[in-house]
Amino acid sequence: MRHAPAIATWFLKLFCSRTEDESLIGDLLEKYRQGRGRFWYWRQVAGIVFLRLGRQMRQLLLFAAAAPIRHAFTLLLVIAAISAVLMSDIWMILLVGVFGGVTAGGLIFLLGNRADESRKSGAQVTTDHPVSNHPGISMHHIPVEGAVGLLFVFGTVFVFVVGVPAIREIFVLTAPLGILALGILLYWHKHHSVKIEPLDLHKQ
Amino acid sequence: MAPLPTLSNFELMVMLAILRIGDDSYGVSISNEIEQTTGSEVLLGSIYDALARLEQKGLISSSIGEATPERGGRAKRHFRATSKGIRVVRDTQQSLVKLWKGVPQLKEGEV
Numbered sequence: 254m255r256h257a258p259a260i261a262t263w264f265l266k267l268f269c270s271r272t273e274d275e276s277l278i279g280d281l282l283e284k285y286r287q288g289r290g291r292f293w294y295w296r297q298v299a300g301i302v303f304l305r306l307g308r309q310m311r312q313l314l315l316f317a318a319a320a321p322i323r324h325a326f327t328l329l330l331v332i333a334a335i336s337a338v339l340m341s342d343i344w345m346i347l348l349v350g351v352f353g354g355v356t357a358g359g360l361i362f363l364l365g366n367r368a369d370e371s372r373k374s375g376a377q378v379t380t381d382h383p384v385s386n387h388p389g390i391s392m393h394h395i396p397v398e399g400a401v402g403l404l405f406v407f408g409t410v411f412v413f414v415v416g417v418p419a420i421r422e423i424f425v426l427t428a429p430l431g432i433l434a435l436g437i438l439l440y441w442h443k444h445h446s447v448k449i450e451p452l453d454l455h456k457q
Numbered sequence: 458m459a460p461l462p463t464l465s466n467f468e469l470m471v472m473l474a475i476l477r478i479g480d481d482s483y484g485v486s487i488s489n490e491i492e493q494t495t496g497s498e499v500l501l502g503s504i505y506d507a508l509a510r511l512e513q514k515g516l517i518s519s520s521i522g523e524a525t526p527e528r529g530g531r532a533k534r535h536f537r538a539t540s541k542g543i544r545v546v547r548d549t550q551q552s553l554v555k556l557w558k559g560v561p562q563l564k565e566g567e568v
Contacts, residue, residue, distance in 0.1 A: 254527070276484060277501060300502045301502035304502045304506055
């Protein structure tokens with residue numbers, strides 16, 4: 254029995270992987286074994302591949318045209334952000350930021366889970382409202398005060414000063430202003446102290 | 458009542474091939490029928506595209522047949538025209554015959 258060209262068949266299977274395509278591949282093989290040449294087989298496979306690609310392109314264009322405008326806007330923003338990052342020198346910062354963010358998120362998640370487990374194993378605590386135990390990370394759980402807050406500020410400044418040389422001059426000008434503003438705020442807080450209450454999102 | 462779907466030239470050829478062949482209508486027999494009638498080679502891929510469109514319009518139905526060794530153990534897919542498909546072909550034929558009747562250039566001995 255004649256064997257069909259292997260590379261052409263590989264291409265065919267690449268584009269015709271659905272179960273309903275089995276009959277098409279079978280028909281092609283049957284006609285080839287009836288006495289058609291290798292060139293005929295290649296031509297048929299090329300035709301099928303082009304037809305499939307054309308159909309997929311049409312479907313993609315229809316999907317893109319039917320997508321809500323907000324998705325198009327989001328897509329535009331993502332493309333702009335990726336292009337800006339790739340074309341500038343700040344991709345290193347992004348890398349550090351993403352790595353740092355993922356590491357910090359993972360640590361917070363792990364620590365949160367451990368705290369939940371120890372709470373579950375200990376005495377039952379009654380609360381006025383049901384506590385939702387979700388695994389996500391919310392902004393109000395990220396500590397940005399005390400030593401951690403200071404580290405956060407220094408880290409951010411360090412990343413931008415190292416990564417974006419153009420802002421070094423601006424930093425030299427703005428840093429003293431920031432320190433001055435900090436002194437004024439500390440002085441104001443010392444003489445006009447207010448009681449800071451923890452944020453309770455469940456309070457009606 | 459919904460209007461009947463229209464057929465492209467190639468879809469009409471595929472429909473007529475299915476009607477001419479009868480029960481043994483599948484990819485190879487349909488392509489052979491068209492090639493013998495028109496004298497030109499057709500792509501199996503374009504026949505399957507037309508068959509998918511016709512099935513979507515409800516003009517043909519398909520069923521999985523037997524697998525044979527010369528097909529690499531792959532099953533045949535048999536096609537048959539539905540009553541709606543036959544009605545559409547008849548309507549198309551009547552429309553085309555009406556159009557042909559009024560064309561003086563197509564009369565015998567004119568060209």
